[in-house]
Amino acid sequence: MSNSVTNILLVGVGGQGILLASEILSEAFMLGGFDVKKSEIHGMSQRGGSVASHVRYGKEVFSPIVPEGEGDILFGFEMLETYRSLPLLKKGGTVVANDLRIPPPSVLLGQETYPEDLTGKIEALFPDFTLVDGQKLATEAGNIRAANTVLLGAVSKRLDIPEVCWRQALEKMVPKKALEMNIQAFRMGRDL
Amino acid sequence: MKEILSGNEAIARGAYEAGVKVASGYPGTPSTEILENILQYKKIDASWAPNEKVAMEVGIGASFGGGRAIVTMKHVGVNVAADPLFTFSYTGVGGGFVLIAADDPEMHSSQNEQDSRNYARFAKVPMLEPADSQECKDFTRLAFELSEQFDTPVMLRSCTRISHGKSIVELNEPVSGLPEPRLVKNPSKLVMLPGNARVRHPLVEERMVKLAAFGASAPFNSVEMRDGEIGVITAGISYNYVREVLPNASVLKLGMVNPLPMELVRDFARKVNKLYVVEELDPFIEEQVRAAGIAVTGKEIIPICGELTPGRLRNAFTTAGIVGAGLPRPEQGDETSPLQIEKLPGRPPNMCPGCPHRGVFYTLNQLKAYVTGDIGCYTLGFMPPLNAMDTCICMGASISNASGIVRVLPEDEKKKVVAVIGDSTFLHTGINSLMEMAYNGSPATVIILDNRITAMTGRQDNPASGWTLRDEPAVPVDLVQLCRAVGIRHVQVVDPFDLDETRKVLMEEMNRPEPSVIITNRPCVLVKREGVFEKGLALSVDEDHCSGCKACLRIGCPAIEWQPAPEGKKGKACIDPLLCNGCDVCRQLCKFDAIGRGK
Ligand SMILES: Cc1ncc(C[n+]2csc(CCOP(=O)(O)OP(=O)(O)O)c2C)c(N)n1
Numbered sequence: 001m002s003n004s005v006t007n008i009l010l011v012g013v014g015g016q017g018i019l020l021a022s023e024i025l026s027e028a029f030m031l032g033g034f035d036v037k038k039s040e041i042h043g044m045s046q047r048g049g050s051v052a053s054h055v056r057y058g059k060e061v062f063s064p065i066v067p068e069g070e071g072d073i074l075f076g077f078e079m080l081e082t083y084r085s086l087p088l089l090k091k092g093g094t095v096v097a098n099d100l101r102i103p104p105p106s107v108l109l110g111q112e113t114y115p116e117d118l119t120g121k122i123e124a125l126f127p128d129f130t131l132v133d134g135q136k137l138a139t140e141a142g143n144i145r146a147a148n149t150v151l152l153g154a155v156s157k158r159l160d161i162p163e164v165c166w167r168q169a170l171e172k173m174v175p176k177k178a179l180e181m182n183i184q185a186f187r188m189g190r191d192l
Numbered sequence: 193m194k195e196i197l198s199g200n201e202a203i204a205r206g207a208y209e210a211g212v213k214v215a216s217g218y219p220g221t222p223s224t225e226i227l228e229n230i231l232q233y234k235k236i237d238a239s240w241a242p243n244e245k246v247a248m249e250v251g252i253g254a255s256f257g258g259g260r261a262i263v264t265m266k267h268v269g270v271n272v273a274a275d276p277l278f279t280f281s282y283t284g285v286g287g288g289f290v291l292i293a294a295d296d297p298e299m300h301s302s303q304n305e306q307d308s309r310n311y312a313r314f315a316k317v318p319m320l321e322p323a324d325s326q327e328c329k330d331f332t333r334l335a336f337e338l339s340e341q342f343d344t345p346v347m348l349r350s351c352t353r354i355s356h357g358k359s360i361v362e363l364n365e366p367v368s369g370l371p372e373p374r375l376v377k378n379p380s381k382l383v384m385l386p387g388n389a390r391v392r393h394p395l396v397e398e399r400m401v402k403l404a405a406f407g408a409s410a411p412f413n414s415v416e417m418r419d420g421e422i423g424v425i426t427a428g429i430s431y432n433y434v435r436e437v438l439p440n441a442s443v444l445k446l447g448m449v450n451p452l453p454m455e456l457v458r459d460f461a462r463k464v465n466k467l468y469v470v471e472e473l474d475p476f477i478e479e480q481v482r483a484a485g486i487a488v489t490g491k492e493i494i495p496i497c498g499e500l501t502p503g504r505l506r507n508a509f510t511t512a513g514i515v516g517a518g519l520p521r522p523e524q525g526d527e528t529s530p531l532q533i534e535k536l537p538g539r540p541p542n543m544c545p546g547c548p549h550r551g552v553f554y555t556l557n558q559l560k561a562y563v564t565g566d567i568g569c570y571t572l573g574f575m576p577p578l579n580a581m582d583t584c585i586c587m588g589a590s591i592s593n594a595s596g597i598v599r600v601l602p603e604d605e606k607k608k609v610v611a612v613i614g615d616s617t618f619l620h621t622g623i624n625s626l627m628e629m630a631y632n633g634s635p636a637t638v639i640i641l642d643n644r645i646t647a648m649t650g651r652q653d654n655p656a657s658g659w660t661l662r663d664e665p666a667v668p669v670d671l672v673q674l675c676r677a678v679g680i681r682h683v684q685v686v687d688p689f690d691l692d693e694t695r696k697v698l699m700e701e702m703n704r705p706e707p708s709v710i711i712t713n714r715p716c717v718l719v720k721r722e723g724v725f726e727k728g729l730a731l732s733v734d735e736d737h738c739s740g741c742k743a744c745l746r747i748g749c750p751a752i753e754w755q756p757a758p759e760g761k762k763g764k765a766c767i768d769p770l771l772c773n774g775c776d777v778c779r780q781l782c783k784f785d786a787i788g789r790g791k
Contacts, residue, residue, distance in 0.1 A: 039353055039357040047543065064324075064359065105542055108745070110754030110763065
């Protein structure tokens with residue numbers, strides 16, 4: 001089939017910085033000489049709702065939405081959202097997830113409980129699973145807010161894009177004064 | 193030069209390249225970022241209008257003056273702007289005029305999923321529909337040329353996936369040599385008295401015939417012949433799904449969806465064995481093709497509700513038993529059904545911690561008010577545990593709905609009716625409704641939730657915020673004086689973080705058998721401008737005092753989490769100090785003094 005297109009899904013909670021991460025990814029793919037399309041929903045979802053961004057790259061990309069069940073890589077910023085999105089992945093797909101738990105409203109209210117052992121459940125379904133403690137590594141890199149960059153580094157290792165493209169993408173998308181710290185955070189993720 | 197742009201960024205770029213002089217609009221997802229991006233092109237006079245009708249008329253004025261004008265709005269905004277649109281279709285333009293209508297199939301952030309293509313046909317104006325960001329830019333430019341060439345306003349339809357999708361765009365230099373705007377008198381063309389309008393209407397009909405003929409050979413409507421078995425007519429975002437799912441199908445890709453180039457359609461239909469139309473929402477193309485006597489399949493298999501996706505399109509074709517055109521067959525050994533996971537706690541959107549709307553809805557719930565709602569972040573007052581909204585139709589409707597409902601209710605129920613409306617929505621169309629309420633003396637209560645910003649769509653300024661789109665200071669509308677000026681005698685301002693005061697004032701005004709307005713005075717926590725929102729000290733729960741009564745959970749603040757009891761102990765509430773904005777509302781609900789500042 002014409003599957004020379006790589007499908008990446010970024011999922012998490014509104015306000016987590018998913019848009020910026022998907023922008024850096026897209027930029028790196030363009031710099032790598034690929035056609036790129038991405039899609040996500042702004043609006044209501046920014047008020048703490050679930051957010052999903054789709055990024056696709058390859059020789060020629062048509063749909064900006066990843067066809068259901070054809071995701072190659074699931075890049076999760078939060079555990080429940082990662083688990084919720086597993087059906088979007090193809091069989092044997094890759095999961096890279098941030099070890100973070102953000103309780104949704106019904107859990108905050110004590111009406112439902114946050115599902116237990118998501119790590120084990122994800123691993124059982126998708127053995128190619130990397131759990132990253134983004135917060136901890138980002139703190140080591142100098143700023144807890146660079147957690148996304150650590151994750152991005154971990155994802156980058158699974159993509160066939162030269163390192164220099166990642167660097168250029170970061171240079172373009174990250175404010176100058178935070179650049180060095182972000183590059184360091186990216187390395188940490190890439191070296192995992 | 194190449195850049196990755198969203199559809200909205202590309203439309204803004206297209207406006208710049210087309211030499212646009214004036215840009216106006218009203219925020220609305222997914223259209224909002226067009227004007228916000230036009231800001232970077234300093235030569236364009238870009239501004240927010242209080243509503244879409246006004247934006248449209250500002251653009252029409254600029255066009256009459258000879259400058260190119262772009263006006264942006266979401267699909268439902270076109271309802272508000274429809275009045276000038278329909279008659280502008282008759283007068284035609286001075287400088288080129290383009291109206292961007294951004295649809296929201298699937299209602300990601302809208303109250304309905306109306307299909308704007310119907311407006312183009314209804315108002316008899318051409319409509320272009322781009323399929324990616326490159327086309328967003330190119331078609332915007334082209335739309336201005338068509339507008340001037342055919343003396344017509346042109347609509348460009350986007351949708352959420354186009355506006356908020358990103359793809360690679362090749363940039364061009366702006367056009368040069370456009371005529372300088374100046375006054376040209378032409379009253380018989382621009383004054384639509386019946387006598388003049390009767391002259392214009394036949395010209396409009398002629399124009400549409402000419403445009404259809406033009407479209408038949410224009411490069412934006414293109415035929416891609418592949419397999420002759422299946423032919424698909426499609427446009428916009430759907431084109432991408434067709435190429436993805438039916439890679440070998442022949443395609444007639446329409447860049448202009450109104451008027452349809454029926455000769456081209458007929459020609460294409462002859463070259464393929466079976467003809468389909470793949471379009472989101474209404475059978476807009478399909479019905480016209482069928483009416484032209486051409487056999488076609490469309491909504492029999494393609495869903496009419498919601499957006500299309502590659503998966504939904506593939507399903508539609510395979511369920512109908514259609515094979516060929518490269519439709520992927522289920523792979524060997526891959527017959528297993530898609531992965532199913534158990535039902536999980538949902539994650540609906542919620543008001544932010546410290547949102548000034550929260551305490552008001554809590555109080556409305558406590559007072560068992562019947563709340564006619566409106567559109568904005570505060571529509572989330574519908575959600576549990578606040579559960580304090582009973583109606584919501586369209587912008588501005590809260591006040592007039594309240595005014596109408598009290599006319600049929602028995603005396604004892606009239607006082608329960610409270611209309612709730614945001615500052616931006618009040619100035620959009622709520623002010624007309626308030627005038628009606630004052631004029632006709634409807635005994636309902638109105639709460640204007642003045643958070644100093646248009647929050648829902650991402651913090652846009654409005655006439656009451658004191659700033660313009662260009663971030664220049666403006667004279668803010670004085671809401672208290674405005675309400676008084678339309679004839680409301682009882683106007684009170686309250687601090688929504690003070691629950692006792694809010695409750696007292698609400699009860700007072702609800703019991704008053706006259707129209708009255710309450711205005712809240714706390715800004716949105718997302719306002720970044722200095723000196724507007726100031727974060728309070730974070731609160732915390734004193735574990736020893738917390739009785740586990742859950743009173744503080746009743747406001748549904750994302751910063752407060754219930755911690756279930758470990759074996760043999762009682763559960764308790766806990767405040768996340770990173771999320772808490774220190775609004776103090778939860779502290780006022782705690783009867784055990786367990787919530788305090790600092791720590
Ligand atoms: C006719 C129309 N135009 C635009 C929108 C998009 N929209 C939804 S809510 C809103 C404004 C909300 O601002 P405000 O009333 O100040 O309430 P806030 O979100 O700040 O609480 C807008 C512009 C719409 N739904 N309908």
